[in-house]
Amino acid sequence: MRHLLFGLIAAMTAMAADTKSAVTFNKDILPILEKNCQSCHRPGEIGPMPLLTYEGTRPWAKSIKSAVVTRKMPPWFADPQYGHFANDRRLSDADVAKISEWVDAGAPEGDAKDKPAPVQWTEGWNIKPDVVIEMPKAYTVPATGVIEYTYFVIPAPFKQDTWVLDGEVRPGNRSVVHHASVHVRPPGSQWLKDAKPGEPYVPPKTPPGEVAKDAQGRPVDVSNEWLLGYVPGVHGEYFDVHHDPVHRAAKLIPAGSDLVFEMHYTPNGKAAAADLTKVGFVLAKQPPEHRLLTVPVANTDFTIPPGDPNYPGHAEAVFDKPVELVYSQPHMHLRGKDMDIRLVYPTGESNTVVSVPHFDFGWQLVYYEDKPISVPKGTRIELSAHWDNSANNRYNPDPTATIHWGDQTFDEMVFAWVGVIADRNDTLDTVMAVRRGNSANSSPKP
Numbered sequence: 001m002r003h004l005l006f007g008l009i010a011a012m013t014a015m016a017a018d019t020k021s022a023v024t025f026n027k028d029i030l031p032i033l034e035k036n037c038q039s040c041h042r043p044g045e046i047g048p049m050p051l052l053t054y055e056g057t058r059p060w061a062k063s064i065k066s067a068v069v070t071r072k073m074p075p076w077f078a079d080p081q082y083g084h085f086a087n088d089r090r091l092s093d094a095d096v097a098k099i100s101e102w103v104d105a106g107a108p109e110g111d112a113k114d115k116p117a118p119v120q121w122t123e124g125w126n127i128k129p130d131v132v133i134e135m136p137k138a139y140t141v142p143a144t145g146v147i148e149y150t151y152f153v154i155p156a157p158f159k160q161d162t163w164v165l166d167g168e169v170r171p172g173n174r175s176v177v178h179h180a181s182v183h184v185r186p187p188g189s190q191w192l193k194d195a196k197p198g199e200p201y202v203p204p205k206t207p208p209g210e211v212a213k214d215a216q217g218r219p220v221d222v223s224n225e226w227l228l229g230y231v232p233g234v235h236g237e238y239f240d241v242h243h244d245p246v247h248r249a250a251k252l253i254p255a256g257s258d259l260v261f262e263m264h265y266t267p268n269g270k271a272a273a274a275d276l277t278k279v280g281f282v283l284a285k286q287p288p289e290h291r292l293l294t295v296p297v298a299n300t301d302f303t304i305p306p307g308d309p310n311y312p313g314h315a316e317a318v319f320d321k322p323v324e325l326v327y328s329q330p331h332m333h334l335r336g337k338d339m340d341i342r343l344v345y346p347t348g349e350s351n352t353v354v355s356v357p358h359f360d361f362g363w364q365l366v367y368y369e370d371k372p373i374s375v376p377k378g379t380r381i382e383l384s385a386h387w388d389n390s391a392n393n394r395y396n397p398d399p400t401a402t403i404h405w406g407d408q409t410f411d412e413m414v415f416a417w418v419g420v421i422a423d424r425n426d427t428l429d430t431v432m433a434v435r436r437g438n439s440a441n442s443s444p445k446p
C-alpha cells in the first residue's frame, strides 16, 4: 500500500514536471507577447524593455509573471463586470496561467522550430491620410524638469465644413510626448484667445475656485470639441474604422475652425529633444448620414478638503436627443481614484457603461463599446468618482491643499469624454443643452 502511494506520488510529480517543461518560450510565450505586449515593448515604443526575443525576455521572466498575475500588464483599467469593449486588452486566464507555468518551470526557451513568425510592425501611418496638419515648427523639450500642458493653435486649412472619417495623431518624438490631444476650436470660440497661431502657449493659471467661461457661459474646457488623441501605446486614434465600418458617422470640422494641439510633454531625463507632432485625416467624400460627436460631461463646482482620502465627485447631464454611445473616456488628474459612468434611462433602469475602480492618471484609456449602446432621449448620464487627497496617495503633489477644478494636473477634474453617434445636424448643444452640475448651469455660489 505504502509503495503504491509512493509510486503514485512519484508518477504525479513526474507528470507535473512534464507538463511544466512542456510550456516553452518559442511555442507558448512568444505568441502571447506578439499579440499582447510587443505593440509597446519594442524599440522606439513606450514599454521600458523590448520583449521580442528570448534573450530580451528571459531576464524579465519573474517580473513578467508578477505583472500579468496582478493584471498590472497589459494596462487596462475597466472592471470586467461591466460592459464589453472592442479594445479590451486583458489577457485570458489561460494565457496568464501559461506565463506563470513557464516562469515557474525556469523559463525554458524550447525548440527554435516552434517559433512563430515575427510580427511586421508598421512604421509610419496606420491610416492613409488625405490631409496632414503639422505643428508649423518644432518644439524643443528640455532634458529635465516639468513642462506645463502646452497648446498650439493651428489654423486648419478647411474653408468649408469638412467631414472626417478617420484620423491619427503621430507624435514627432515618442520619448517626450506623453500624450497629445487634438481639439476643434470653432470660429468665435474664446478658448485660448491669447495664443498666437503656431506658437507654444501655456494658459495662465485660473485662480483657485474660479472657472474661465466662454461666450456661452460654459467652462472653456468643455466648449471646444475634442477630436482625437494619442495616448501611450494607443498608436493614434481611429475614430471610425473599428467601430463604424460602414461609415455611418463622421466628425465635423466646421469651416474656418482652428485645430488645437494639446501637448503633454515629459522630458526624457537624458537630452533636449525636438518634437514635431502631426495629425492626419481621411476625409468623407460626401456628408455622412450621422455625426460622431465627443460630448464632454463635467462638473466644475467642487472643493476637495486637504487630506481627504476618499472625497466624492459627481457630474451629470441629460441627452436631449436619441443617440448611440460608442465610447467613453474617464478623466481625472493626480488625485483621481476611481470613476463609474452610468446611464439612467427614462424608465429608471440604469446601465454602468464603464467602471474604473483604480484610476491611473498615467493611462488615459478610451473604452470603445463592442456594440453601440442606444441612448433614448431623456437619458441621464452620471459620473461618480472619488479623489484621494491624502498623503497616502503617492502621486499627490500637495495633501495640505484645498483643491478645485482646473486644467493643471495639480488641480482636479471630474470629467468624461463620451463619443456618440447623433443626427448629422446635431451639435454638442442640441445633443445635450444642460450639463447639470457644471457651475455654469448651477446656482451661483454665495
Ligand code: HEC
Pocket (backbone or CB within 6 Å): 032, 033, 036, 037, 038, 039, 040, 041, 046, 047, 048, 060, 063, 064, 065, 067, 068, 072, 073, 074, 075, 091, 232, 233, 234
Ligand atoms: C500599452 C502599452 C503596453 C502594453 C500593451 C504592455 N506594456 Fe508592459 N509596460 C508598459 C510601460 C509604459 C511600462 C513602464 C511603466 C509602468 O510600469 O507602468 C511597462 C512595464 C512593464 C513591466 C515592468 C515591471 C513592472 O511591473 O513595472 C513588465 C514586466 C511588463 N511591462 C510586461 C508586459 C507584458 C508581459 C505585457 C503583455 C502581456 C505588457 N507588458 C504589455 C507598456 C505596456
